[in-house]
Amino acid sequence: MLVGYARTSTLEQEAGLEAQVRDLTALGCEKLFREQVSSVATRKGLEAAVEFCREGDTLVVTKLDRLARSVVHMGKIIAELEAKGVALRIVNLGVDTGTPTGKLMVNVLAGVAQFEREMMLERQREGIAKAKVEGAYRGRKPTARAKAAEIKALAGEGLSMAKIAKQLGIGVGSVHRVLSPEAA
Known part of the structure; x- marks a missing residue:
């Protein structure tokens, strides 16, 4: 069985969630789990999706960043799925951990995704520091x-x-x- 998982970080991203659900349904996912929660928060929908999966199932996500927040987190998810005999498919990357090549690719791509996120956060911190020096950054309005x-x-x-x-x-x-x- 194909089990779909869709996630967006905020309620304002409703269109993104709907697009993921549409794509997962078109791929033939028989059961869908969806949630709107930050990647760093507890994700009950992801936990429920992994719990629901049985041996021989495939958990399907549209993009890697909808699933894991770091290489360590991705490793934990993959280990949990493998222990249950469940594969993982990441649609936009064409990766399926049901194959040895797919397992290798998902680990490499998770590393790249974590690196990209860390670089983005570093650029953000640098931008905020520069804006503070210039007196242009005041933070969020109280x-x-x-x-x-x-x-x-x-x-x-x-x-x-x-x-x-x-x-x-x-x-x-x-x-x-x-x-x-x-x-x-």
């Missing part, structure tokens, strides 16, 4: 402070911190900081 009046008004109405956070689209910790005695 959303909770901008909504402090709304937070206090909703708290005055008796709403819980969790309900305030949900209603305003901010974190509970942000609500707590605004409502804490030190913030007054």
